[in-house]
Amino acid sequence: MGAEVSPKPSAPPLKKPFGLRSKMGKWYCLCFPCCWGSGKNNVGAWGDHDDSAFREPRYHVRREDLGKLHRAAWWGKVPRADLIVMLRGPGVNKRDKKKRTALHLACANGNPEVVKLLLDRQCDLHVLDSKKRTALIKAVQCQEDECALMLLEHGTDPNIPDVYGNTALHYAVYNEDKLLARALLLCGANTESANKSGLTPLLLGVHRQKEQMVKFLIKKKANLNALDRFGRTALILAVCCGSASIVSILLQQDVDVFSQDASGWTAEDYAISSHHDIICQLLSDYKEKQMSKNSSQNSNPEQDLKMTSEEEPQRLKGSENRQPEKMSQEPDTNKDCEREAEEEMQKHGSNHVESPENLTNGVAPGCGDYGLIQRRRSRKPENQQSSSTENEQYHRPEKKPNENNKVKSQIHSVDDLDDISWPSEVASEDYDSLYSNYETYMLLNEQLNMDFNDSASLSKIQDAVLSDEHLLELQNNQWEQLTIEMEQMENMIHVLEKELSETKEAQLPLLNQKGEFEQEFSTLRSALKQEEEKTRNADMLYKKGREELKRKQEEYEKEFEMNQQHEQTLQTRAMEFRTVRNNLDQIALCQMKDEDLLHENCILQEELAMLRLELDIIKHQNQLKEKKYLEDIESEKEKNDSLRNAIKLTEETLAKTVFQYSEQLITLTTENKMLSSELKNEKRQKERLEMEM
Incomplete structure (x- = not known):
């Protein structure tokens, strides 16, 4: 693999169109040289794709x-x-x-x-x-x-x-x-x-401009949204390579034109930067078609109904928090619902709290949840008016403003919360208890006007107010739980409506696919008919071929019998030939053996002559060695004689010295004895002298 690789050409930097900057800063196209220019001239060098x-x-x-x-x-x-x-x-x-x-x-x-x-x-x-x-x-x-x-x-x-x-x-x-x-x-x-390099087979075919293979892989359901390591789709690669035919093939498959690569560039950005006018035209035409399709789908009445059904729960949730100015912009039907709700409220009077059945029945048909919400708002000023009239009737003193405010807040809270559709038993019992408490409170209030200075009446009023507050707290807790459940139910309805719309949207491509499958099925039927005709023709040809094969088989059988006879004769002749050949082989072997023996004899004679020469040479060498050994022996004998003489002389000198040393020893021993005897005598004399002393 010793081929020299040409160095990469330096790529000019590409600025992003429309003044957009990449997330990676200044962006350079290093993935393909086809991004640096257009046409097939750039195909061959790969940039980062090796x-x-x-x-x-x-x-x-x-x-x-x-x-x-x-x-x-x-x-x-x-x-x-x-x-x-x-x-x-x-x-x-x-x-x-x-x-x-x-x-x-x-x-x-x-x-x-x-x-x-x-x-x-x-x-x-x-x-x-x-x-x-x-x-x-x-x-x-x-x-x-x-x-x-x-x-x-x-x-x-x-x-x-x-x-x-x-x-x-x-x-x-x-x-x-x-x-x-x-x-x-x-x-x-x-x-x-x-x-x-992040290239699937389809992306490789697009990059190398293999149009037929791209069509083939698309038919085999290859992923058109696959990305290379730079985040480029097949469409972006086709635009970079300047292949208008592949771009048109991909656009027929409804690919995403707005997909961006890692640098935030779309296929249209690449087409504009590389001045591919044909590709730019193709992309713009495709976008216009998509826009027209989307507009036609949006104008469809079924989809409008879907949109309204999806938006209705959100509108209901947001209606309670809207301002009065926005309320004035609602349709005329909502205004009619408000009027009907107000009429119902006026029928029941302003001095009594309405029961939940009357409240629910008081909504005009067709108003729905929106009418309930509007009625809730319209009832608040009525309650305020009723409370003000009560203040005027009973002429409460100025020393009890807190109690009046408490009663008003209780009445308003009841009026605001009774619009919710509670379970019938719980709601009726709660409202009856609240209404009875309210009546007792009103009676106590009348007594208060009559006997203002009575402390017992004041304590009764306080007890009634406290009991009402406690009941209201309990009711508020129950209402909060029920409102949470209602919100959950509304969310569930909203989710189900979305799922319904999604399923309907999903059914549209399935219907289209069904039509396509039916077309394919019809084409397959026609193809099957053609194949059946082909198989019939093939069967006819097969029958004819079979008859011809039978004839040929009979001919081959006859030829086979003839061949067997020939083989038998050949086998007999081969046996005879083998016997003759064996005899010839034996004779040839005998001749070969004789020739081998003669050759071996000649070789042995030559070897004997060589051995004789070697023996003569060895004898001559041995004679020379014997002469040398004799001379060495004589010289050694002379050396031995001289050594013997020297040994004799040394022995004589040793004998003389031994004799001399022995005489000296004798004299010394005698002298030693004399001296020892003298010492003994002197010791004796000393002992005597000591004794005498």
Whole structure:
């Protein structure tokens, strides 16, 4: 793979149109050179997407790297018998110096007979070479269809990627090999597997401008929204490469025109920056069509009903918090509902609190929840008026303003909260109790006017107010729980309405698909009829062929009988020939033996002569050695004689010295004895002298 790679050309920076800036700062298009310009002139250099995976698909083979089996698999010119002998050993999966098996080499060089033998020997199909490529990838890469189909029949995995992340389908798309691509997809090849550049087979076909393969993969339902590592869709890649035909194919599939890459650029931005006028026109036409479709869908009455049903709960939730100015802008039907609600309120009078049944029945038909909300607002001023009239009637003193305010707040809270549709039993009991408390309070209030200075009446009023407050707190807690449940129910209704609208929207494409399927079914029916006609014709041809085969079979049987007779005669002659040949072989063997013996005799005589010469040389050498040894012996004898004489002299001198030393010893011993005797005498004398002293 020693090909020199040309250096990358420097890419000019691309500024974003319309004054937009990328999130990554100043953006440079480094993914494809086709982003730097337009047309097919730029196809070939890849920028950040490396094209080296598709260069030099075949192996660079050297003889010293291969063993016997590898050479046979590569050349494929070895006889079948020799190949079978080679495959008997355990080295079927043995690798050469570059990690290639015999199957790799046979597939790369297109030797299907060798591949078949290796597959029969159950070789490993998933061994990887130095670039992690299987034998299937090499067969597809080198466009050896027969070898690739054989591997797929034996169950090779088509989804194993190589070093670059490319699968066999990537190489089939690159080579525009539809047959292999179809076979790979039938065997379970993944159309969404991306290589290290983030390119799926479809994105690779778009980038390399393989129009036929793009159409083929779209028919096989490849993902049109797949992204490369720069976040580019198939449409953006087609625009970058300047391929208007592929752009039109993708637009027919209703792809997203507004999708952005990692830098925030759309397909239209790339088309404008690279001055692809045709592509710009295609994109603008497609956008106009989409806008017209959307406007026609929005004008559909069914969808208007869906929108109103979805917006109604939100409108009801927000109506309580709206201002009076917004209320004036509601439709005339809501105003009618308000008027009817006010009339009902006036019928019941201003001095009495309404029961929940009257309140619910007082709403005009057709007003719905909106009428309840409006009635709730319209009732507040009535209650305020009633409370003010009560103040005027009873002429309460100025010392009790807090009590009056408490009563008013209680009445207003009751009026505000009785619009909610509570359960009938709970609501009726609560309202009856509140109404009875209210009547007692009014009676106490009258007594207060009559007996203002009575302390007992004041305590009764306080007790009634406290009991009312306690009841109101309990009722408020219950009403809060019920309001929460109502809100949850409203949310559930809203969610269900949304789901209904979504299901209806989902049914539209299903209906379209149903029509498409019916069309396909009709086309398939016609295709089936054509195939049935073809099968009938094929059956007719088959019958004719069968009759011809029967005739040929009879002829072959006759020829076979004749051949058997010839074979018998040949066998008898072969037996005779073998006997003659055996006799000739025996005679030839005898002659060969005689010749061998004569030759051996000559060789032995020559060897004897050589040995005699060697013996003479050895004898002469031994004589010379004997002379040297004799001379050495004589010289050694002379040395021994001189040494003996020296030894004798030394012995004599030693004897003399020994004699002298012995005499000296004797004299010394005698002197020693004399001295010892003298010492003894002196000791005795000393002892005597001491005794005398």
